[in-house]
Amino acid sequence: MSQRAIYLDNNATTQVAPEVLDEMMPYFSELYGNPSSMHTFGGQVGAKLDEARQRVATGLGCEPGEIIFTACGTEGDNTAIHSALAAQPDKRHIITTKVEHPAVLNVVQKLEKKGYDVTYLGVDEKGNLDLEELRASLRPDTALVSVMYANNEVGNIFPIPEIARIVKEHGALMHTDAVQAVGKVEIDLKTLPVDFLVLSGHKLHAPKGIGALFVRRGTPFRPFMLGGHQERGRRAGTENTAGIIALGKAVELATQHIEEENTTVKALRDSLEKGLLAAIDDARINGDPDNRLPNTTNISFKYVEGEAILLLMDRLHICASSGSACTSGSLEPSHVLRAMGVPFTFAHGSIRFSLSRYTTQEDVDLVVKEMPAIITRLREISPFRGDDSELPPCTC
Numbered sequence: 001m002s003q004r005a006i007y008l009d010n011n012a013t014t015q016v017a018p019e020v021l022d023e024m025m026p027y028f029s030e031l032y033g034n035p036s037s038m039h040t041f042g043g044q045v046g047a048k049l050d051e052a053r054q055r056v057a058t059g060l061g062c063e064p065g066e067i068i069f070t071a072c073g074t075e076g077d078n079t080a081i082h083s084a085l086a087a088q089p090d091k092r093h094i095i096t097t098k099v100e101h102p103a104v105l106n107v108v109q110k111l112e113k114k115g116y117d118v119t120y121l122g123v124d125e126k127g128n129l130d131l132e133e134l135r136a137s138l139r140p141d142t143a144l145v146s147v148m149y150a151n152n153e154v155g156n157i158f159p160i161p162e163i164a165r166i167v168k169e170h171g172a173l174m175h176t177d178a179v180q181a182v183g184k185v186e187i188d189l190k191t192l193p194v195d196f197l198v199l200s201g202h203k204l205h206a207p208k209g210i211g212a213l214f215v216r217r218g219t220p221f222r223p224f225m226l227g228g229h230q231e232r233g234r235r236a237g238t239e240n241t242a243g244i245i246a247l248g249k250a251v252e253l254a255t256q257h258i259e260e261e262n263t264t265v266k267a268l269r270d271s272l273e274k275g276l277l278a279a280i281d282d283a284r285i286n287g288d289p290d291n292r293l294p295n296t297t298n299i300s301f302k303y304v305e306g307e308a309i310l311l312l313m314d315r316l317h318i319c320a321s322s323g324s325a326c327t328s329g330s331l332e333p334s335h336v337l338r339a340m341g342v343p344f345t346f347a348h349g350s351i352r353f354s355l356s357r358y359t360t361q362e363d364v365d366l367v368v369k370e371m372p373a374i375i376t377r378l379r380e381i382s383p384f385r386g387d388d389s390e391l392p393p394c395t396c
């Protein structure tokens with residue numbers, strides 16, 4: 001067995017909840033039937049899928065028939081965007097933001113190359129959108145507005161109820177990538193006027209390889225995956241039965257734990273953040289401290305590189321993420337931090353800590369205890385200590 005990690009990287013993926021694992025296990029072994037089969041052996045699996053669909057629908061406040069199971073959040077985002085465009089071939093304009101997940105950003109960038117017009121809404125230095133910019137960008141030929149519910153890197157929560165109302169007034173379709181929001185932000189699709197909403201199992205204590213796409217009844221839909229008649233013809237491919245059952249259970253649990261996320265987990269996050277900022281000079285929070293996911297803090301440590309910090313943290317089995325990636329010799333801060341205009345001397349040293357209901361005070365205390373020495377050590381050897389002007393060279 002590997003050593004237990006101090007796992008503060010829950011926006012990247014989460015551990016499967018024990019209750020979820022229990023629920024799904026039989027569908028890997030004795031209950032292996034195909035839900036489409038005529039016989040009872042397969043049919044009993046079909047009945048369990050119906051239950052899972054009902055659980056997801058209950059958690060989101062929609063009808064079971066409005067839920068399509070997908071392989072992941074990425075597939076949900078791709079499907080929503082392609083469907084919206086295929087159903088409205090005369091509309092060639094898309095609005096999104098500069099801070100979306102690549103599952104949206106890379107899709108619209110490709111569509112832009114194919115001739116679609118794309119407006120990328122900017123964010124201010126705290127990572128918030130300007131709704132006047134959205135209003136001014138909407139056009140009669142706007143097919144789709146795609147805005148994430150919560151940002152995976154800095155945790156900012158966007159005002160999706162308000163955004164959706166503006167978009168629907170203008171007659172465009174509205175999609176939201178809610179992968180980071182489900183289980184942390186109250187979502188009620190009865191009153192939230194979006195056409196599409198996407199979630200992913202492995203961000204909420206279900207396994208990897210399962211997601212769901214909500215498509216509001218009455219919204220025109222064109223399938224992305226063609227083949228068999230599964231998911232009422234809206235997503236072909238034999239169902240990931242164990243994954244779907246797991247997702248149903250995970251959404252049910254997420255609903256039960258949403259309060260805990262916003263009290264206990266939030267308190268742990270705040271304790272981590274306060275502890276680090278008190279112990280380490282020249283550190284700052286990225287994002288909007290008053291408008292964030294309760295489990296996320298993104299902190300920049302001036303003059304040091306995020307990847308070097310992660311390396312030293314890793315030696316202590318502390319897991320987190322950095323806001324920069326060393327690609328082709330240049331250390332580029334993430335597109336989210338760049339869109340926010342975070343100064344380079346800070347942006348390079350950004351670390352995202354993301355907690356979960358499995359995080360303990362001991363985990364937090366250990367990180368607060370170990371981090372100052374890591375940062376001090378790296379600053380001692382930092383080639384750009386004190387240099388606020390230049391873009392540091394890549395050293396990885």
Ligand SMILES: *Cc1c(COP(=O)(O)O)cnc(C)c1O
Binds near residue numbers: 071075152179209
């Ligand atoms: C993780 C994530 C995705 C992708 O989900 P997968 O299931 O990994 O494909 C999409 N959007 C956001 C905001 C995410 O955090």
